Amino acid sequence: MSSPSRQFLDLLERHGYDFFTGVPCSLFEGVTRILDAEPRYGYVSAVREDSALGLAAGAYLGGRQPVVLMQNSGLGVSVNALVSLHQIYDIPALLVVTWRGQGGKDAPEHLIMGDVMEPFLRLLHVPYAIFDPSTLAQDVEALTRTMRETHKPVALVVGKGRLQS
Amino acid sequence: MKRAFAVARVADALDPGCLIVVCNGMIGRELYTHADAPSRFYMIGSMGLASSIGLGLALVQPSRTVVVFDGDGNVLMNLGTLASVAAAAPSNFYHVVFDNAAHGSTGDQRTISDRVPLDAVARAAGYRSVARARDERALADALPSFFQTQAPAMLVVDVERGNQPGIGRVDLPPPELTARFLQRATLKIRTASDHNGHIHGN
Numbered sequence: 001m002s003s004p005s006r007q008f009l010d011l012l013e014r015h016g017y018d019f020f021t022g023v024p025c026s027l028f029e030g031v032t033r034i035l036d037a038e039p040r041y042g043y044v045s046a047v048r049e050d051s052a053l054g055l056a057a058g059a060y061l062g063g064r065q066p067v068v069l070m071q072n073s074g075l076g077v078s079v080n081a082l083v084s085l086h087q088i089y090d091i092p093a094l095l096v097v098t099w100r101g102q103g104g105k106d107a108p109e110h111l112i113m114g115d116v117m118e119p120f121l122r123l124l125h126v127p128y129a130i131f132d133p134s135t136l137a138q139d140v141e142a143l144t145r146t147m148r149e150t151h152k153p154v155a156l157v158v159g160k161g162r163l164q165s
Numbered sequence: 166m167k168r169a170f171a172v173a174r175v176a177d178a179l180d181p182g183c184l185i186v187v188c189n190g191m192i193g194r195e196l197y198t199h200a201d202a203p204s205r206f207y208m209i210g211s212m213g214l215a216s217s218i219g220l221g222l223a224l225v226q227p228s229r230t231v232v233v234f235d236g237d238g239n240v241l242m243n244l245g246t247l248a249s250v251a252a253a254a255p256s257n258f259y260h261v262v263f264d265n266a267a268h269g270s271t272g273d274q275r276t277i278s279d280r281v282p283l284d285a286v287a288r289a290a291g292y293r294s295v296a297r298a299r300d301e302r303a304l305a306d307a308l309p310s311f312f313q314t315q316a317p318a319m320l321v322v323d324v325e326r327g328n329q330p331g332i333g334r335v336d337l338p339p340p341e342l343t344a345r346f347l348q349r350a351t352l353k354i355r356t357a358s359d360h361n362g363h364i365h366g367n
Contacts, residue, residue, distance in 0.1 A: 019225060044224065044253065046217075047245035054214035054246075058186070058221025061206060061343065063351040066221075084210025085218075090340040151340070 004133070005030030005163050009041075011137065012067060015144045017094060019059035020044070021052045022069030027098035028163040031069065049074030053081035056093045069096045072113050072157075075120065082124060082153060090151035094143065095126070099159045121155055128155035131162045166301045168263050168324035169195040169332065172234065174301075175261050175322070176200055178308040179232060184222060184350050187234040188215035190270035191328055192263055196234060197335045203345040207335045213242030216250060216260060223255040226350060230257050230312065237264040237278035244286065250317050251291030258317040260287070265326045273326045287319040294318035 002010070008031060021044040024032045035043035046052035049070045056066035070078070075097060086093060100106050101114015113120075121128045127146050129139040143154045172195045179185070185205040187193040193207040208215050219233035240247070240262055250258060266279040288295045294314035298304040304322055311320050335342075 019221070021221070042224065044221070044249070047249055048243070050211075050214060051217040051243055051246050051249065054211065054217025054243075055221035055224075055249075057214075058218040058223070059225045060221075061218070061347055061350055062222045062225035063347070064225050081211050081214060085208065085214060088210065088339045089343045091343060 003030055003165050005034055005165065008136070008163060009034060011140055012094070015140060016065050017067045019056065019064035019066040020069070021046050021055045021059075021066065022096070023047075023049050023052060023071065023074055025069070025071035025098040025100070026164070027071070027100065027158055027160055028069060028096065030163050030165045031096075049077040050081040053078055053086065053093070057081075057085055057089070057091045060091050060093065065092070065094075067094045067096060071098045072100055072117050073110065075117065076113065079124065082126065086153050087125070091153075092147045092151050093153045094147060095153055095155040097128075097155050097157050099130075099157050102159050117157070121157075126153055126155050128157055131156055131158040133162070166304065166322075166324055167327075167329060168192065168265060168269065169199070169329040170301075171263055171304060171322045171324050172196050173199040174304060174308065175234070175320075179312065180230065183230045183232050183312075184226070184346075185232050185234060186215050186219040186222065188212070188236050188239040190236060190239070190268075191332065192234055192236050192269075194332050194334055195329070198332050204349045206346045207337075207342055209335055209339065213239050213246075215239055216246040217243065219258060219260070220246065220250050220253060220255065222350065223258040224253060227255065227257055229350065230259065231255070232259045232261060232312070235260060235262045236269070237262060237266060237283060238268045238276050240283055241276055241278060241281075247287055247290040247292070251287075254291070254293070254317060256316050259312055260292070260317065260319040262319060262321045263324050264321050265324045267326050269326065269328060282321075284319060284321045287321075292317050292319050295321075297321045297323070299323045 101110035
């Protein structure tokens, strides 16, 4: 049986995702371990989350379907790229965003974003689903359909323990 | 040298098959006013990200020449991307920076590129070729060969402050800019081996 992270990447590839970039988070370290180790993914480790979104936009303009991985702290860095690039230009992307600060139990720097993240995504008009292994296949399918119909970014929110192995 | 003049000279030196990503602000507006084409992606917002967009594009379209038209304010806003470009080292990435050491679109407020030379930063980051054109003559000398130099490459072009009257805005809707660019960027260029009469596209 392959790891949850391997299964997740396989699922994304089955849905046509073929460009991966982002900034690491310990909550998806299983995924970035694979991306870093296997050159076939062409993973680009970005210096900032907004730069990752720029890379994703360029890859889309070149014919790819991008995934951008980030910690939720990076959502703050990403706001202008999301609203003044992807959303107005109809550039779709799947954002895989970790949920540090979930339930108020985390290091102090994560508590506020952890608390406001869901309303923040709604405020930015980014449709999202919470990573749940029992519904993951349907959720990725639904998010991808929404992303392709709207040509706008969507997000999959990943809590602790889901993609660390 | 005036910025609009320099933008036009660089654009005119490019092969029509090149893909151009141009930063927000006056540089994009000057390029659009001079000569628009579907192979030119005008980034009207997201300041600082033209180089990231160009890098993503260059990585997935390695057979195409990608040229980023940038400004000093844009480069400084996401300076770390110079490191990303150097690390990924795409051999088809050409970065032209029009440098007036000012934010030309907001009233020519000073940037810091007069004290932090961006050509030196790019060289230190690991761009394979770096050049600087300080006047019209130097630009004319640099242009034909710059796009044949080893890439990633940066050409910094020193330009005057001030905006030329009569420069329009990019008035096409952004989704249309995306659609036409995507079509152009993913069209397989006809090569000598494709002589049996069919055009490849997707």
